Amino acid sequence: MKRMSSLAYHFGIRLRFYPSSKQKKLIKLNYDAQRFVYNSYVGRNRSSYHAKCYFLVKQSKAMPFAFSILNRYETKLAETVVANNELLAKPKNIRDAYSFLRIKEIDSLALANAIQNYHKAWNNYRKIGYGIPTFHKKRSDWAYQTNCQYIKQDEAYLNNGTAKFIDAKHVKLPKLGVVRIAGLRKLIKERLFKHIPTRIGTVTLKKTAEDQFYLSMQSGSDLAFVKELPKTQNQIGIDLNLDNFLTNSNGAMVANPHFYRQAEKKLAHAQRVLSRRQRRAKKARRNLRTAKNYQKQRLIVAKLHDRIRRQREDFLQVLSTALIKNHDLVVAEELRSKNLLKNHALSQAISDVGWRKFLNMLAYKGRLYGKEFITIDPKYTTQRCHACGTIMGHNGYKKLKLKDREWTCPICHTYHIRDWNAAVNILQKGLGSWQNPKKQAT
Numbered sequence: 001m002k003r004m005s006s007l008a009y010h011f012g013i014r015l016r017f018y019p020s021s022k023q024k025k026l027i028k029l030n031y032d033a034q035r036f037v038y039n040s041y042v043g044r045n046r047s048s049y050h051a052k053c054y055f056l057v058k059q060s061k062a063m064p065f066a067f068s069i070l071n072r073y074e075t076k077l078a079e080t081v082v083a084n085n086e087l088l089a090k091p092k093n094i095r096d097a098y099s100f101l102r103i104k105e106i107d108s109l110a111l112a113n114a115i116q117n118y119h120k121a122w123n124n125y126r127k128i129g130y131g132i133p134t135f136h137k138k139r140s141d142w143a144y145q146t147n148c149q150y151i152k153q154d155e156a157y158l159n160n161g162t163a164k165f166i167d168a169k170h171v172k173l174p175k176l177g178v179v180r181i182a183g184l185r186k187l188i189k190e191r192l193f194k195h196i197p198t199r200i201g202t203v204t205l206k207k208t209a210e211d212q213f214y215l216s217m218q219s220g221s222d223l224a225f226v227k228e229l230p231k232t233q234n235q236i237g238i239d240l241n242l243d244n245f246l247t248n249s250n251g252a253m254v255a256n257p258h259f260y261r262q263a264e265k266k267l268a269h270a271q272r273v274l275s276r277r278q279r280r281a282k283k284a285r286r287n288l289r290t291a292k293n294y295q296k297q298r299l300i301v302a303k304l305h306d307r308i309r310r311q312r313e314d315f316l317q318v319l320s321t322a323l324i325k326n327h328d329l330v331v332a333e334e335l336r337s338k339n340l341l342k343n344h345a346l347s348q349a350i351s352d353v354g355w356r357k358f359l360n361m362l363a364y365k366g367r368l369y370g371k372e373f374i375t376i377d378p379k380y381t382t383q384r385c386h387a388c389g390t391i392m393g394h395n396g397y398k399k400l401k402l403k404d405r406e407w408t409c410p411i412c413h414t415y416h417i418r419d420w421n422a423a424v425n426i427l428q429k430g431l432g433s434w435q436n437p438k439k440q441a442t
């Protein structure tokens with residue numbers, strides 16, 4: 001049987017499900033266990049690090065003859081480091097060390113996933129240079145991952161793994177047993193009933209802050225999940241900007257729907273009520289988790305946030321599908337959000353519009369429907385005249401400023417709308433029809 005990564009097509013399945021109260025408790029238990037494991041890794045790694053720093057400082061300050069003499073505190077420190085290293089050496093060690101992690105209700109794969117996520121977080125940090133793994137707080141939304149395993153089967157289907165579809169209404173999950181699910185997508189239903197080989201990979205169980213339960217499954221197959229869309233012979237470049245959501249190379253604009261700003265007043269009010277109730281509960285020394293009015297209000301706030309999230313999601317889905325459907329090639333600029341996000345005023349707007357999510361959608365929809373989506377380096381895309389290739393800011397031409405929304409090329413006298421021109425440049429760069437700007441300039 002093929003591994004998940006060697007399958008040709010991948011597809012995400014997301015389903016709402018309705019656990020019983022007993023199953024809810026099991027989900028909470030596994031979420032807590034997963035968090036415990038993750039936090040143990042973070043904590044032990046931290047204490048080892050601090051010990052190391054302590055000894056380094058001591059070494060540099062102390063007199064040479066004092067090296068070998070450790071006081072009681074230091075001996076203890078050195079022992080902790082040894083214990084930490086031992087525990088972190090092998091994934092199974094943590095289960096051996098804590099007996100409560102070995103009870104049968106806890107999914108061992110959930111613990112393994114916690115360790116994997118911890119290592120992933122470190123790898124991410126090494127790649128992008130920020131975001132050291134920190135402790136996971138206890139939250140009102142829960143999630144944990146497990147895996148669907150196929151033991152001794154020749155071929156993987158939607159209904160023969162450890163996580164499997166029983167019919168269109170029920171799924172069996174490891175440790176939880178059978179849960180009822182809300183409607184299944186036609187595409188998945190067909191796969192299930194026609195018995196098309198499909199492998200299920202990671203399964204994530206989630207409870208949202210507004211107390212709804214969702215199941216996400218990765219699935220993979222060698223047979224395409226959807227038919228490729230017909231070719232249209234159209235190509236398009238898109239420029240993402242803050243005035244509007246995007247401008248395309250045909251000059252059309254899509255306005256920026258400020259969902260967050262629209263709901264801001266309502267949200268601000270609800271949040272004020274929430275923090276007031278929090279203060280009151282604290283004053284009366286009540287636990288927040290059992291403070292009824294606080295919890296009621298928390299749900300209201302969560303629902304408001306959820307509504308904004310859904311509106312945004314829907315907007316991005318519709319727009320990205322339309323772009324992929326109507327074009328064979330879509331070109332966009334790479335986002336360098338780390339630089340952009342340094343500017344705090346911009347960061348709110350950027351997180352509101354969700355460009356990164358949008359580009360991810362374009363990428364996977366392009367793959368799914370047999371279309372091409374590429375991103376290019378945004379260098380000079382704004383400053384270049386798409387008609388003659390002159391680059392503003394070079395050879396004595398004044399660089400365009402952010403406020404220059406419209407301009408005329410000093411060489412070929414073409415009148416440009418800034419974002420439209422940028423979108424055309426992006427498309428041209430994607431098609432490889434840019435000449436070297438330096439050669440062009442001389």
Ligand SMILES: [Zn+2]
Nearest residue numbers: 385388409412
């Ligand atoms: Zn020009």
